[in-house]
Amino acid sequence: MINRFYSFFFSILLLIYPLINVHSLASADVLAQVKGLMAAGELQAGYELARVHSPQDDVIALKFAQLALLLGHEEQANSIFLGLQGSQQLTDLQKKNMNAFIKRFYSTLKKKIRLAKIIVKKGQCEVIEARLQSLMHYQGTRKQAKRLLAGCQHGGREFKIRLGGSLGFDNNISLTNENLSTNSLDRLEGRYQNWNLMVKSKPIKNPNTKDSGASWLASYFFSTREYDQQVPSRYDFSNHKAQAEFHMRNFLGLDWSMPLYFRYSEYSGQHYTNNYGAKLGMSYRAKQLQQKLILHWRNKSYADNNDQDRNSDLIDLGYRALYKLNPLRYQLLLNHQS
Numbered sequence: 001m002i003n004r005f006y007s008f009f010f011s012i013l014l015l016i017y018p019l020i021n022v023h024s025l026a027s028a029d030v031l032a033q034v035k036g037l038m039a040a041g042e043l044q045a046g047y048e049l050a051r052v053h054s055p056q057d058d059v060i061a062l063k064f065a066q067l068a069l070l071l072g073h074e075e076q077a078n079s080i081f082l083g084l085q086g087s088q089q090l091t092d093l094q095k096k097n098m099n100a101f102i103k104r105f106y107s108t109l110k111k112k113i114r115l116a117k118i119i120v121k122k123g124q125c126e127v128i129e130a131r132l133q134s135l136m137h138y139q140g141t142r143k144q145a146k147r148l149l150a151g152c153q154h155g156g157r158e159f160k161i162r163l164g165g166s167l168g169f170d171n172n173i174s175l176t177n178e179n180l181s182t183n184s185l186d187r188l189e190g191r192y193q194n195w196n197l198m199v200k201s202k203p204i205k206n207p208n209t210k211d212s213g214a215s216w217l218a219s220y221f222f223s224t225r226e227y228d229q230q231v232p233s234r235y236d237f238s239n240h241k242a243q244a245e246f247h248m249r250n251f252l253g254l255d256w257s258m259p260l261y262f263r264y265s266e267y268s269g270q271h272y273t274n275n276y277g278a279k280l281g282m283s284y285r286a287k288q289l290q291q292k293l294i295l296h297w298r299n300k301s302y303a304d305n306n307d308q309d310r311n312s313d314l315i316d317l318g319y320r321a322l323y324k325l326n327p328l329r330y331q332l333l334l335n336h337q338s
Helices: 001-037 043-056 059-071 074-082 092-121 125-135 139-152 303-308
Strands: 156-170 189-204 214-227 239-251 255-266 270-286 289-302 312-325 327-337
Touching: 001 043, 001 059, 043 059, 059 092, 074 092, 092 139, 092 312, 125 139, 125 214, 289 303
Parallel strands: none
Antiparallel strands: 156 189, 189 214, 214 239, 239 255, 255 270, 270 289, 289 312, 312 327
């Protein structure tokens, strides 16, 4: 009886062994093809071949994960690498090499992004644009690559919107409203509300690139302050300011800026003043020393005829020098108004 059992067991082994051997040969052949495609630079073809056979063989799955990481499928690759940590098919040496590959790959990514910054700073965006696109696929370099790529793609603009508000109480305001008749029961209470809105548009530039190109910024600012009462008072006001600012970098060795603005003001719910203005700024930076010269002209005109004699022009000439000597900063300010 025992002889018959051993005879049956060995006959089963003889049937299974060729199948195991054929499977091993097939896996080795697929693995050799995947390695050949990788060596030839055909990463996508190797990725597709390994993907089909990876469920049957952890060694092929390891190559599949490596190719996935190289092609930018970071999440998929890391998921496979994590699953292979507990594999029974992989040896301890293969697992050690796998972890070394992952560490070396991410170290290489950091070197690539550092090199990309240098190349973009030199203005050679066409050389590095394809590499920046590939670095966008990885979490560790996505943000920096996006910023560098945006700096290379000129012509775009960035919009910023800021909305603010506050409620408060001002106990320095008289409770009696001087603008109302003495017989009125209305009071100017100390509660007030502030609102402001700012919209700014500027070109998307690479902060690392020093070029001599011109650019312009547009902005709109609105603010209002109203006290909690039914009748407008002289303490209520609102302002609208629109501005266009032109920049030119490194022209004659200086950075130039010229804001042009218009401000419309209301007090007590009535049109109060108009302000026109222009500034011309010239700045120069050399290591620790920063210098800036500003010429500011503004015109202020009152809407009420009784205030027309208060209309004025103002010319303001200013100079600022800032010297940085860590941890101290020395600043010189000179200003003259006419």
